[in-house]
Amino acid sequence: MTRYDAVIIGGGPAGLSAALKLREKGFNPLVIESGDRIGGIPFQCIHPGFGLHYLGEDLTGTEFIQRIIDKVEDQGIEYRIRSHVVKIIYSKNRYPYKMIEAISPHGFLEVEAPIIIYTAGARERTLFEIGVTGRRLSGVFTAGEAQAYMDVYGILPGSRIVIIGSGDVGLIMARRFALEGAKVEAVIEMMPWPGGLTRNIVQCLMDYDIPLLLGRMAIRLEGKRRVEGVITIRVDEDLKPIPGSEEYIECDTVVVSAGLIPNVRLLEEMGLAMDPSTRGPIVDDYLESITHHGIFIAGNSLVVNDLVDYVVEQGESAAESASILLSEGVKPRSYVRIARGRNIRFAIPQYISCERDVVLYMRVQKPEYDVRICFEEISKEFRYPVVRPGEMIRLILRKDDLTFLKGLDRLSVEVRRI
Amino acid sequence: MRLLIVGSGIIGASIARIASMYKDLDVYLVDREADVGWGASKANTGIIHPGHEEDPNLYPLRARLCVEGNRLWRNWARELDIPIRFPGELMLVFEGFEGEAKRYVDLARINGVPGVRLLYRDEAERIEPYISGEAIAAVWAPTAGVISPIDAVIALVENAVSNNVKLLTETEVRRVIVSDGRVKGVETNRGFIEADIVVNAAGIYADEVAGTVGLDYKLKPRRGEYILFDSFVDVKPKHIIHSVPTPMSKGVYVVETIERNLLIGPTAEDLPNDSKNDTSTSIEGLSKILNEASRLLKKLPPRDRIIKFFAGIRPEPPNGDWIIEAYTDPWGFIDVAGIRSPGLTAAPAIAIHVFNLLRDKYDLKLEPKDSWNPYRRGIARIKDKPKRIIKKFIEKDPRYGSIICWCNMVSEAEILEAIDRMKYIGLKTITLDGVKFRSKAMYGFCQGSFCRCRIAYLISRIEGIPLWSVKMNSDKSILGVGDVKSILRGEPHD
Numbered sequence: 001m002t003r004y005d006a007v008i009i010g011g012g013p014a015g016l017s018a019a020l021k022l023r024e025k026g027f028n029p030l031v032i033e034s035g036d037r038i039g040g041i042p043f044q045c046i047h048p049g050f051g052l053h054y055l056g057e058d059l060t061g062t063e064f065i066q067r068i069i070d071k072v073e074d075q076g077i078e079y080r081i082r083s084h085v086v087k088i089i090y091s092k093n094r095y096p097y098k099m100i101e102a103i104s105p106h107g108f109l110e111v112e113a114p115i116i117i118y119t120a121g122a123r124e125r126t127l128f129e130i131g132v133t134g135r136r137l138s139g140v141f142t143a144g145e146a147q148a149y150m151d152v153y154g155i156l157p158g159s160r161i162v163i164i165g166s167g168d169v170g171l172i173m174a175r176r177f178a179l180e181g182a183k184v185e186a187v188i189e190m191m192p193w194p195g196g197l198t199r200n201i202v203q204c205l206m207d208y209d210i211p212l213l214l215g216r217m218a219i220r221l222e223g224k225r226r227v228e229g230v231i232t233i234r235v236d237e238d239l240k241p242i243p244g245s246e247e248y249i250e251c252d253t254v255v256v257s258a259g260l261i262p263n264v265r266l267l268e269e270m271g272l273a274m275d276p277s278t279r280g281p282i283v284d285d286y287l288e289s290i291t292h293h294g295i296f297i298a299g300n301s302l303v304v305n306d307l308v309d310y311v312v313e314q315g316e317s318a319a320e321s322a323s324i325l326l327s328e329g330v331k332p333r334s335y336v337r338i339a340r341g342r343n344i345r346f347a348i349p350q351y352i353s354c355e356r357d358v359v360l361y362m363r364v365q366k367p368e369y370d371v372r373i374c375f376e377e378i379s380k381e382f383r384y385p386v387v388r389p390g391e392m393i394r395l396i397l398r399k400d401d402l403t404f405l406k407g408l409d410r411l412s413v414e415v416r417r418i
Numbered sequence: 419m420r421l422l423i424v425g426s427g428i429i430g431a432s433i434a435r436i437a438s439m440y441k442d443l444d445v446y447l448v449d450r451e452a453d454v455g456w457g458a459s460k461a462n463t464g465i466i467h468p469g470h471e472e473d474p475n476l477y478p479l480r481a482r483l484c485v486e487g488n489r490l491w492r493n494w495a496r497e498l499d500i501p502i503r504f505p506g507e508l509m510l511v512f513e514g515f516e517g518e519a520k521r522y523v524d525l526a527r528i529n530g531v532p533g534v535r536l537l538y539r540d541e542a543e544r545i546e547p548y549i550s551g552e553a554i555a556a557v558w559a560p561t562a563g564v565i566s567p568i569d570a571v572i573a574l575v576e577n578a579v580s581n582n583v584k585l586l587t588e589t590e591v592r593r594v595i596v597s598d599g600r601v602k603g604v605e606t607n608r609g610f611i612e613a614d615i616v617v618n619a620a621g622i623y624a625d626e627v628a629g630t631v632g633l634d635y636k637l638k639p640r641r642g643e644y645i646l647f648d649s650f651v652d653v654k655p656k657h658i659i660h661s662v663p664t665p666m667s668k669g670v671y672v673v674e675t676i677e678r679n680l681l682i683g684p685t686a687e688d689l690p691n692d693s694k695n696d697t698s699t700s701i702e703g704l705s706k707i708l709n710e711a712s713r714l715l716k717k718l719p720p721r722d723r724i725i726k727f728f729a730g731i732r733p734e735p736p737n738g739d740w741i742i743e744a745y746t747d748p749w750g751f752i753d754v755a756g757i758r759s760p761g762l763t764a765a766p767a768i769a770i771h772v773f774n775l776l777r778d779k780y781d782l783k784l785e786p787k788d789s790w791n792p793y794r795r796g797i798a799r800i801k802d803k804p805k806r807i808i809k810k811f812i813e814k815d816p817r818y819g820s821i822i823c824w825c826n827m828v829s830e831a832e833i834l835e836a837i838d839r840m841k842y843i844g845l846k847t848i849t850l851d852g853v854k855f856r857s858k859a860m861y862g863f864c865q866g867s868f869c870r871c872r873i874a875y876l877i878s879r880i881e882g883i884p885l886w887s888v889k890m891n892s893d894k895s896i897l898g899v900g901d902v903k904s905i906l907r908g909e910p911h912d
Contacts, residue, residue: 034821034824082819082820082821084821084824084827086827101805103800103808103812103818103819103821103827103829104812104819104820105812105816105817105819105820106812106816106819107809107812107813107819108805108808108809108812108819123863123864123867123868124864124867126725126726126864126865126867127865128724128725128726128727128865129722129724131701131704133698133699133700133701133703133704133727134698134699135696135697135698135699136697136728137895138889138890138891138895138896138897139895141867142867144867145866145867145868145870145871148871149871149897149898150902151902152871153871153875153885154885154901154902155884155885155886155897155898155900155901155902156886156898156899156900156901156902156903156904156905157897157898157899158898158899159899159905180902180903180905180906181905181906182905219701220698220700220701224695224894225890225891225892225894225895226894226895226896252899265650265825265863268650269650279722
């Protein structure tokens with residue numbers, strides 16, 4: 001049994017930046033990656049917009065991740081590719097070691113570590129998860145899958161495209177299809193506002209005259225063997241379909257871009273406490289599971305991010321916490337729960353220790369203009385000209401402010417209009 | 419003598435297995451699709467029924483063959499290495515249906531179904547804690563089983579082929595040729611195939627095949643929709659659950675499938691005659707299933723654990739009775755049509771029954787082969803295997819260590835073996851669906867969005883075709899439309 005200081009599950013941007021941070025602190029991590037190479041999803045992202053915050057440069061995903069991979073290689077960080085973790089054996093009796101079992105072409109991998117940093121990314125919601133009915137047809141792809149076809153394998157999934165959902169990957173793919181000469185008939189979004197970043201609405205749709213149909217839901221695919229069209233319907237304010245407002249859009253390809261779900265099956269099987277609002281684990285401000293000691297979660301496995309910069313930040317933050325645990329040992333913590341109020345869809349972390357500054361990641365439920373995000377118990381507020389569900393809010397609460405929480409068990413957060 | 423079976427569903431494949439036992443029979447199994455079992459057989463509830471729901475006064479053959487089939491499957495599944503379980507079934511009794519429930523216990527006695535008895539609520543709940551609070555009692559039938567029907571078809575065909583049955587896929591029978599009152603063969607899209615005996619097991623299309631020899635009946639396409647949940651849900655009934663059929667509901671089942679997913683369904687919707695392949699799902703159908711299932715269970719699994727929905731078409735015969743007949747005019751034409759539920763259960767017994775008919779009606783002397791092989795092994799899977807076994811597999815072939823389907827843990831070695839087996843039975847096209855049914859890759863919660871391209875890549879390499887031209891299930895369901903620059907080069911796309 002080989003022992004490491006930490007085992008990192010998933011060699012994407014979160015995992016690799018966690019590994020680099022651990023190495024910087026003098027620890028010896030192992031990265032386990034199930035794909036054919038380290039780097040994760042940015043590898044297939046040939047569009048720009050990566051690294052603006054983290055590196056102060058505008059890079060493509062491929063360039064961005066290569067910078068990180070180069071550092072990982074420079075530092076001689078150990079990693080295993082094509083290794084699929086099948087089990088994490090977490091025994092409270094055998095603290096602090098956790099056993100990780102993985103399958104690879106080189107054999108069955110068994111390693112032990114006191115720390116696991118789980119950075120296995122997310123998966124895409126499927127057509128079924130958004131309730132689109134009809135036959136089983138070819139020509140249906142998730143946005144990330146279509147991206148892999150085009151930009152890893154070099155094939156064109158279709159020539160007349162309808163994109164269901166206005167998540168960022170779908171917007172990026174709308175432009176990608178347009179650039180290759182395919183006709184993007186429409187991007188359909190059920191909500192009255194777009195799901196992706198404003199910059200993507202402008203640069204990927206408006207610049208290419210691709211119609212964005214808001215408040216419209218795809219309900220049914222038509223076709224015999226391959227998609228021939230999509231039936232859409234208008235929805236009212238409560239998202240209920242309005243009978244008689246059906247419209248048919250002809251196409252040969254449907255791309256589903258209805259958001260991501262943290263890829264946390266292994267953690268669910270282990271019984272980690274999960275947050276239904278993020279579908280990821282419940283963590284404290286060390287990004288450590290509140291139920292499973294020594295298991296840290298970062299990147300899209302923790303919460304679906306819209307910028308790789310946040311993913312990297314979480315990877316580094318989890319690694320930093322892990323290195324504190326490795327050098328100082330376990331210290332008992334008391335927690336304050338973040339209580340979500342008006343127009344807050346989720347907040348990460350869900351619990352804070354008030355021992356240090358906290359980076360808070362949040363999303364709102366609906367767009368609002370000229371608002372304050374208020375933290376009642378510590379009388380703190382942050383002004384925003386606009387908040388949108390498609391754009392994650394990141395703000396920092398200072399340790400000094402958090403001392404006001406002494407004796408309380410919750411910190412309320414809500415969006416208020418000015 | 420040549421015997422040609424039209425349709426490689428569970429019925430055609432079972433008949434092929436029995437036919438392959440005999441000397442001097444040259445057996446052809448013909449299907450219009452690219453692979454076997456792609457009609458009603460691939461999309462149904464997958465239950466091996468005990469036989470206590472069949473009224474022998476109304477349908478004596480159905481009652482007898484269902485009970486026999488339930489027994490036969492145990493042996494067939496062992497010989498053919500088909501995963502099967504017999505968890506038993508609870509037919510829930512709601513207030514006002516007590517009399518109906520007693521009738522099924524009586525039918526069990528008449529049909530010779532072992533172990534069927536009426537349970538009071540508390541006893542039923544002890545057996546199955548997930549049953550709904552509304553149920554006042556349950557009819558317990560311990561011999562009810564679960565099988566993966568498409569696995570069964572594939573196993574039967576592999577076994578039949580190993581016993582010299584010839585499979586012809588993508589071969590559509592257009593007409594049965596008769597001359598001098600005898601069957602001469604069939605006309606297909608690939609030309610004429612001579613045959614002395616034609617067995618019509620064409621599923622929902624059997625009425626059309628029969629029509630070409632002048633038989634006049636119509637099969638009604640009846641659609642059943644299903645919802646499949648992820649295997650990781652907090653509602654995991656271990657037994658099959660349904661309810662006493664009521665005038666309102668023909669009965670939704672709750673079943674844990676062989677792959678350990680929770681399956682609920684079906685609906686029953688009669689379609690117009692020209693909608694024989696309309697396997698589309700509908701919002702109405704899905705909410706109906708959820709409604710009915712919520713009457714069977716204490717609680718439903720959360721909606722966000724639905725991994726897919728699908729529909730199948732069952733052939734509903736006129737008057738509800740199976741059409742199993744060996745005709746003397748024309749001599750050599752055998753109908754095995756309108757095989758509605760419990761057709762899957764009865765399939766082995768139907769196949770044997772067909773051969774009894776054939777012997778009686780045509781006075782055939784059939785001699786068993788000296789060397790008939792009753793066995794077939796399934797694809798060895800590494801999922802859920804203990805560590806030491808997986809280690810051995812990887813030592814033997816490192817490709818067992820290369821996991822392609824992450825959700826369902828399927829390795830490259832298993833996918834390659836699936837492709838090999840498709841070639842072995844003589845499929846003309848290696849489709850993604852064929853690989854899916856055999857390897858169980860793309861079955862998980864991501865529905866192939868991570869692994870479909872890697873599997874398509876393996877197929878394209880083996881077949882020597884461009885990646886974009888890999889087929890999902892037919893010529894009309896191709897993965898892509900060209901390489902990424904094909905439109906810009908001005909290549910036409912339809």
